[in-house]
Amino acid sequence: MTRGGIDRTGRARFVEDLLSYMTLEEKIGQLRVIRLTETSRNEDGSFGEEVLALLRSGQAAAIAGVASRAEAIELQTIAVEQSRFGVPLLFTSKDSGRAKPLWPDPLAMAASWDPDAVWRLSRVLAHEATARGWSLVATPPVRLLAGGMGDPQASFGAEVHLAERIACSLLGGLQGESPASIENVLGLLCYGPLAATGPERHATEQLIRAILRKSDLAAIEEMHAARGAGEEAVSSIHSSFAGIDLGAWRRLARLSATQTDETDRRAITSGMDRGYLSPNTIDEAVRRVLAAKSDLGLFRDPFLKLGPAAEPSPGAALAGRAARDDLARKSMVLLRNENELLPLARDSGKLLVVGTGHEATAGLRRALNTFGIEHSTVAGLALRAEDGTNELASIGADGLSVGMACDAATRSAVVLMVITDADCEPIENSLALRPGAAAEVLLRALVHVNPRLALIESTRLPLDLGDLATRVGARLLAWSGSDASDDALAEVLTGQVNPTGRLPLALETADRTASLPFGHGLGYARVAYSEMDVELGADRVIAQITLRNLGEDDCVETVLLYLRGPSPRIAANSELRCFQRVELAAGETQRVQFELGLEELGEIGPDGRVALEPGSYEILLGRDAAHLSGREVDLQASMIRTIAGFSRGARLRAIGF
Numbered sequence: 064m065t066r067g068g069i070d071r072t073g074r075a076r077f078v079e080d081l082l083s084y085m086t087l088e089e090k091i092g093q094l095r096v097i098r099l100t101e102t103s104r105n106e107d108g109s110f111g112e113e114v115l116a117l118l119r120s121g122q123a124a125a126i127a128g129v130a131s132r133a134e135a136i137e138l139q140t141i142a143v144e145q146s147r148f149g150v151p152l153l154f155t156s157k158d159s160g161r162a163k164p165l166w167p168d169p170l171a172m173a174a175s176w177d178p179d180a181v182w183r184l185s186r187v188l189a190h191e192a193t194a195r196g197w198s199l200v201a202t203p204p205v206r207l208l209a210g211g212m213g214d215p216q217a218s219f220g221a222e223v224h225l226a227e228r229i230a231c232s233l234l235g236g237l238q239g240e241s242p243a244s245i246e247n248v249l250g251l252l253c254y255g256p257l258a259a260t261g262p263e264r265h266a267t268e269q270l271i272r273a274i275l276r277k278s279d280l281a282a283i284e285e286m287h288a289a290r291g292a293g294e295e296a297v298s299s300i301h302s303s304f305a306g307i308d309l310g311a312w313r314r315l316a317r318l319s320a321t322q323t324d325e326t327d328r329r330a331i332t333s334g335m336d337r338g339y340l341s342p343n344t345i346d347e348a349v350r351r352v353l354a355a356k357s358d359l360g361l362f363r364d365p366f367l368k369l370g371p372a373a374e375p376s377p378g379a380a381l382a383g384r385a386a387r388d389d390l391a392r393k394s395m396v397l398l399r400n401e402n403e404l405l406p407l408a409r410d411s412g413k414l415l416v417v418g419t420g421h422e423a424t425a426g427l428r429r430a431l432n433t434f435g436i437e438h439s440t441v442a443g444l445a446l447r448a449e450d451g452t453n454e455l456a457s458i459g460a461d462g463l464s465v466g467m468a469c470d471a472a473t474r475s476a477v478v479l480m481v482i483t484d485a486d487c488e489p490i491e492n493s494l495a496l497r498p499g500a501a502a503e504v505l506l507r508a509l510v511h512v513n514p515r516l517a518l519i520e521s522t523r524l525p526l527d528l529g530d531l532a533t534r535v536g537a538r539l540l541a542w543s544g545s546d547a548s549d550d551a552l553a554e555v556l557t558g559q560v561n562p563t564g565r566l567p568l569a570l571e572t573a574d575r576t577a578s579l580p581f582g583h584g585l586g587y588a589r590v591a592y593s594e595m596d597v598e599l600g601a602d603r604v605i606a607q608i609t610l611r612n613l614g615e616d617d618c619v620e621t622v623l624l625y626l627r628g629p630s631p632r633i634a635a636n637s638e639l640r641c642f643q644r645v646e647l648a649a650g651e652t653q654r655v656q657f658e659l660g661l662e663e664l665g666e667i668g669p670d671g672r673v674a675l676e677p678g679s680y681e682i683l684l685g686r687d688a689a690h691l692s693g694r695e696v697d698l699q700a701s702m703i704r705t706i707a708g709f710s711r712g713a714r715l716r717a718i719g720f
Contacts, residue, residue: 185236
């Protein structure tokens with residue numbers, strides 16, 4: 064049997080044969096990741112004897128922290144030529160410091176609502192990984208925004224379905240059709256650390272199960288909480304996962320920052336003596352590691368991912384830049400656009416660009432010049448050196464600089480102000496930032512003298528502007544963690560690209576009138592929704608809605624489908640289950656259809672299976688969580704069996720549009 068170019072039957076025979084000859088110590092070695100540090104090398108840069116001894120005795124499954132492909136080749140040569148079985152090494156991106164793949168912040172990726180753009184960037188990163196010598200590439204830790212999560216920026220948003228689609232695209236782009244292909248690597252899904260109990264833990268576990276159902280995944284690892292954070296709550300997700308489980312490595316071998324061959328061996332031997340580890344348990348963990356190495360083709364050619372074929376092509380850098388810019392453009396969210404202040408045009412009138420310093424807007428100004436947008440610029444805040452440091456900080460309420468900016472603003476048709484993370488401060492128990500004292504003084508003054516102000520939020524989170532939210536003419540959330548080039552930002556500002564990003568979280572502001580719903584995002588064309596309908600197919604529910612582009616520009620509209628069902632968990636609050644990005648030409652009308660089967664209507668249980676209960680389901684369609692129209696469908700037991708593939712029958716009832 065083959066799948067994705069892998070002969071699984073032949074692989075199983077090979078792995079079982081190899082396992083039968085390996086000693087316990089050699090098996091333990093395949094549960095160890097060597098993390099290279101400064102102490103792993105001698106003063107002349109050569110590897111220390113401790114590392115060499117582990118490789119020669121077959122006591123390593125993977126190496127983390129290689130500095131280059133040449134270094135990986137050196138280590139692989141030792142492992143395959145000087146150990147008894149010549150088991151090849153995996154090289155992982157984890158713990159590689161600044162050499163990690165340049166993933167954008169998860170929240171910025173989720174704001175694109177574009178799995179295809181994420182997949183294309185992931186393909187680029189797979190190529191970059193092989194050029195660095197990596198064969199096992201870790202995703203950013205997959206977390207869902209729920210409960211009391213500390214860092215929203217590190218989450219993939221607030222809804223399971225959106226986060227699942229983005230994460231699956233990350234993994235699919237890394238692994239491609241076959242991991243043995245030169246341009247592909249194994250994906251390592253990282254998640255957690257999990258809370259001990261509560262909605263955050265439940266939501267993240269639900270998310271990981273959904274990803275595992277959709278991805279042919281090679282490896283998974285539950286991230287551990289920092290030392291002193293209390294007892295870790297180990298997830299049971301690993302028990303239903305068939306690939307490499309790095310958490311299992313740690314639990315079996317008791318790996319830690321101070322691991323040694325002897326302590327690992329003693330820990331496993333002690334576990335076997337005490338009865339909580341069995342030879343079969345160890346064999347199963349090692350079997351997964353060897354199978355993954357076989358899938359990569361490393362037993363046939365240990366240098367498959369390290370040879371000349373892995374050299375980046377001449378156009379690789381340009382392709383990488385294009386993929387990053389494409390995702391960055393699609394991640395930008397137009398939060399407000401009163402009186403169609405954006406996009407900027409050559410006839411928009413005199414444009415003033417304001418930043419907290421000239422250098423904050425230098426790249427953007429160059430890009431605007433490229434598109435023929437004439438403008439002037441001013442630094443709205445003076446800078447001074449902090450006492451005892453060389454770092455510059457804004458002078459709060461600096462009258463001279465603010466006055467000069469306001470004077471220029473009164474003589475401008477449009478003001479473009481850029482605000483960055485350095486200008487902002489966090490808000491306790493909030494998913495937003497607020498402008499710092501100096502930036503707020505400048506913003507208030509500029510809006511007072513010229514309400515035609517477009518605010519560019521180059522920040523890691525959206526801003527809570529308070530009463531200024533309804534006074535600013537336009538707001539574009541450009542995300543400081545999106546790796547956007549200044550050209551990409553200028554393309555959106557000038558209408559070369561129509562903004563399509565949506566909020567992956569709900570922005571709850573202190574002033575409730577300025578709050579924005581989950582999925583909020585504007586474009587340069589207005590789209591009307593009408594004629595929602597729900598009907599039954601042979602084995603699924605079909606939901607439809609009509610979209611009409613009322614603008615003069617082509618656009619992409621993201622349609623959200625929510626579900627409220629009989630399950631106690633989603634009976635009170637609807638849940639995002641599907642979305643579609645729909646391309647609409649200027650003036651075009653299009654009928655959009657969703658086909659809902661077991662995956663879309665059911666719920667994933669702890670065993671990884673999807674269950675669908677009979678009862679009343681409300682299906683809601685719209686542009687964001689606050690603008691939805693619904694229909695209700697009753698699914699009786701006979702229809703449930705039909706959807707699951709057995710028989711047919713149901714009753715449909717429509718409620719208010």
